[in-house]
Amino acid sequence: MLKxxxxxxxxxxxxxxxxxxxxxxxxxxxxxFPLLVGREPSLRAIQEAMxxxxxxxxxxxxxxSQEEPTKDELxxxxxxxxxxQVLKLPNGLMKVLVEGLVRGKILRFMPITDxxxxxxELFEDVESDDLESQALMRKAMSLFKDxxxxxxxxxxxxxxxxxxxxxxxxxxYYLAAHIRREVSVKQQILEFIDPMDQLMFIxxxxxSENQILExxxxxxxxxxxxxxxxxxxxxxxxxxxxxxxxxxxxSQVNGxxxxxxxxxx
Numbered sequence: 001m002l003k004x005x006x007x008x009x010x011x012x013x014x015x016x017x018x019x020x021x022x023x024x025x026x027x028x029x030x031x032x033f034p035l036l037v038g039r040e041p042s043l044r045a046i047q048e049a050m051x052x053x054x055x056x057x058x059x060x061x062x063x064x065s066q067e068e069p070t071k072d073e074l075x076x077x078x079x080x081x082x083x084x085q086v087l088k089l090p091n092g093l094m095k096v097l098v099e100g101l102v103r104g105k106i107l108r109f110m111p112i113t114d115x116x117x118x119x120x121e122l123f124e125d126v127e128s129d130d131l132e133s134q135a136l137m138r139k140a141m142s143l144f145k146d147x148x149x150x151x152x153x154x155x156x157x158x159x160x161x162x163x164x165x166x167x168x169x170x171x172x173y174y175l176a177a178h179i180r181r182e183v184s185v186k187q188q189i190l191e192f193i194d195p196m197d198q199l200m201f202i203x204x205x206x207x208s209e210n211q212i213l214e215x216x217x218x219x220x221x222x223x224x225x226x227x228x229x230x231x232x233x234x235x236x237x238x239x240x241x242x243x244x245x246x247x248x249x250x251s252q253v254n255g256x257x258x259x260x261x262x263x264x265x
Contacts (some may be wrong), residue, residue, distance in 0.1 A: 019116035125169035
């Protein structure tokens with residue numbers, strides 16, 4: 001039995017836990033996340049966890065297309081999570097609310113046939129308050145604010161929580177959870193042991209993402225401008241055609257057409 005401190009709470013964790021493989025998501029410590037569970041081994045893992053201590057090991061699967069991943073298709077690093085709520089749905093699925101507690105690594109798989117069960121080692125986060133840590137946190141927060149302003153898919157409300165985070169590991173997890181990237185990249189962040197390495201990776205990631213988003217905005221502006229000019233020119237050309245058809249006197253036609261031609265870009 002292992003013991004950790006989580007948000008000023010002492011939690012005992014068995015180093016042998018059932019596994020819930022995740023598709024298209026990486027759950028981090030301090031993160032509360034709803035999961036929709038429907039695969040038979042996953043349902044069995046939830047049932048086992050609920051009968052014991054409501055703790056389960058979450059790890060992402062490498063191949064998202066696999067409906068029944070093997071143990072070799074699961075990442076070794078994952079998160080010990082506490083099951084907060086289980087809701088059984090009419091269609092046989094379960095909606096499960098989990099809270100990430102601490103990172104862990106699979107040491108070996110146990111000989112269980114109806115679901116995955118593993119023995120793990122834990123990796124508790126090391127807090128740091130030195131100048132380098134403060135500088136990295138400040139830089140990461142600044143870049144993330146730019147990222148939110150450039151990305152219309154992320155609500156501004158995420159910045160409200162950001163201001164209350166004063167822990168380097170917690171900041172790294174919070175930023176990682178809100179950056180829109182593929183599972184393999186989010187898994188990389190989870191596997192860095194040192195929070196400083198996590199933040200440096202996230203800073204590099206945000207710098208790259210912000211540059212891409214800025215270029216996308218510039219392209220969008222150019223496309224909008226080109227469409228507006230095209231629509232304006234089409235409208236003026238149609239005016240010219242109508243005038244030619246409707247007006248009878250050649251001098252009036254030529255004069256009006258001349259003025260319209262000057263306005264075409």
